[in-house]
Amino acid sequence: MNDFAFRSPTAFTFGRGVCDRCGDVVAQAGFHRALVVYGQGSVVRTGTLERVLRSLDAAGVEHVELGGARPNPEVGLVRAGVQLARDEQVDLVLAVGGGSAIDTAKAIALGVPCAQDVWDLFTKRAQPAGHLPVASVLTIPASGSEASDSAVVSNDAEHLKCGLNSELNRPVIAIMDPELTFTLPAYQTAAGVTDMIAHVMERFFSGQPAVGITDNIACGIIRAAMDAGRRAIECPNDYDARAELMWTGTLAHNGIAGLGLGVPGGRDGDWSCHGLEHELSALDPKITHGAGLAVIFPAWMRYVWREHPGRFLEFARQVFDIEAVDPGDADIVDIVDIDEDITPERAQADAVEAAIDELQDFFVSLGMPRTLGELGIGEGDIERLIPGLRQNRGERFGSFRVLTLDDARAIYRSAL
Numbered sequence: 001m002n003d004f005a006f007r008s009p010t011a012f013t014f015g016r017g018v019c020d021r022c023g024d025v026v027a028q029a030g031f032h033r034a035l036v037v038y039g040q041g042s043v044v045r046t047g048t049l050e051r052v053l054r055s056l057d058a059a060g061v062e063h064v065e066l067g068g069a070r071p072n073p074e075v076g077l078v079r080a081g082v083q084l085a086r087d088e089q090v091d092l093v094l095a096v097g098g099g100s101a102i103d104t105a106k107a108i109a110l111g112v113p114c115a116q117d118v119w120d121l122f123t124k125r126a127q128p129a130g131h132l133p134v135a136s137v138l139t140i141p142a143s144g145s146e147a148s149d150s151a152v153v154s155n156d157a158e159h160l161k162c163g164l165n166s167e168l169n170r171p172v173i174a175i176m177d178p179e180l181t182f183t184l185p186a187y188q189t190a191a192g193v194t195d196m197i198a199h200v201m202e203r204f205f206s207g208q209p210a211v212g213i214t215d216n217i218a219c220g221i222i223r224a225a226m227d228a229g230r231r232a233i234e235c236p237n238d239y240d241a242r243a244e245l246m247w248t249g250t251l252a253h254n255g256i257a258g259l260g261l262g263v264p265g266g267r268d269g270d271w272s273c274h275g276l277e278h279e280l281s282a283l284d285p286k287i288t289h290g291a292g293l294a295v296i297f298p299a300w301m302r303y304v305w306r307e308h309p310g311r312f313l314e315f316a317r318q319v320f321d322i323e324a325v326d327p328g329d330a331d332i333v334d335i336v337d338i339d340e341d342i343t344p345e346r347a348q349a350d351a352v353e354a355a356i357d358e359l360q361d362f363f364v365s366l367g368m369p370r371t372l373g374e375l376g377i378g379e380g381d382i383e384r385l386i387p388g389l390r391q392n393r394g395e396r397f398g399s400f401r402v403l404t405l406d407d408a409r410a411i412y413r414s415a416l
């Protein structure tokens with residue numbers, strides 16, 4: 001079990017109707033004036049924004065609003081938010097929405113005390129000097145941004161999408177009202193389920209030795225996401241399914257799912273698939289992050305699993321109840337009709353491939369794509385993905401298996 005440092009300082013308020021208590025929660029935490037950041041209109045249409053503003057008013061918390069954060073949020077709105085937050089002297093940035101609104105809020109919060117352009121923080125030309133506190137009223141379980149140490153922002157002019165990991169990014173408050181997610185389109189629910197599963201798998205497949213407690217937590221989170229995800233898509237107003245999914249998304253990415261599996265001196269997981277996906281949604285911001293992951297993750301798994309087959313066999317066993325048959329086990333040979341010439345290596349490969357197939361079929365069963373072609377990405381686009389990957393990840397990246405940019409090209413090609 002590798003060493004780790006872990007903090008999850010977010011105060012969670014979870015349950016039916018807690019959206020209407022957000023003003024009290026914010027006021028009790030000592031905040032007086034909030035910049036309320038939201039997306040492209042869903043929270044206006046559903047009435048969530050109005051409820052939040054009314055709750056802030058009732059609690060005596062002043063507010064100014066900034067709408068328009070698009071999926072794969074753009075730095076232009078962040079710059080406008082930094083200016084607004086400075087002019088209005090807010091003491092809190094409150095996102096009402098999903099990862100895109102929350103990451104916009106996080107970037108604004110880091111940008112306010114930064115002497116340079118906020119984008120320089122994301123390209124690592126500047127270091128965070130401080131930040132405003134961030135809170136959220138979550139409307140989609142997916143990114144885990146409501147408790148994560150990460151913020152991801154795109155720059156259209158530079159064709160880049162860059163992540164910034166810092167403990168400063170951990171929000172102080174998360175208001176989690178599962179009823180707010182009843183209105184989610186099935187595609188967004190499915191992309192969210194895929195993203196949360198990916199957050200756990202990035203850590204599970206760090207390439208580091210197994211940690212029993214963490215592996216059990218991780219695989220339990222994945223099984224819960226699959227189960228609640230199926231139920232939420234079948235019945236969008238199923239409160240328990242929505243509630244389980246909401247909490248699952250938080251646990252998948254606040255760090256608890258990878259403790260002890262981090263790379264010594266490095267990251268808390270492999271994170272290659274997120275790197276490969278972020279280039280897709282940088283190239284075309286209309287690509288939903290989770291949908292990109294549904295294509296990339298199985299392709300990466302097929303490419304790398306031979307590096308540490310034991311991890312994949314553990315994943316197959318715990319998540320899908322799939323075990324490699326032992327051709328030397330006379331009892332099994334008696335009850336299962338297996339090829340007599342099968343080798344242990346072939347049996348392992350069959351089990352791993354079956355688990356990857358199950359995972360990919362699950363994503364597809366929710367409505368996620370199987371190929372890059374379904375996302376509008378063709379062979380001719382692959383070279384356009386490489387410069388951003390080189391800038392964000394360097395010439396070699398990943399820890400389960402160290403990948404070169406040629407490996408990245410091969411993974412993209414295998415997913416076409």
Ligand code: NZQ
Pocket residue numbers: 038039040041042043046069070071072073097098099100101103139140141142143144145148149150151152180181182183184185188192195253274289
């Ligand atoms: O923009 P609006 O109109 O609000 O609509 C959104 C958006 O179109 C809609 N939506 C959200 N809640 C809804 C709803 N529609 C109806 N009812 C509701 N209750 O859903 C769409 C997706 O919203 P978005 O915030 O973009 O989704 P998500 O939470 O998946 O965030 C995606 C962003 O987070 C980044 C992704 O790369 C992407 O940019 N990530 C952030 C991470 C982090 N900060 O820790 C980690 C992740 O790996 C990820 O990279």
Ligand code: ZN
Pocket residue numbers: 143195198199274289
């Ligand atoms: Zn993600």
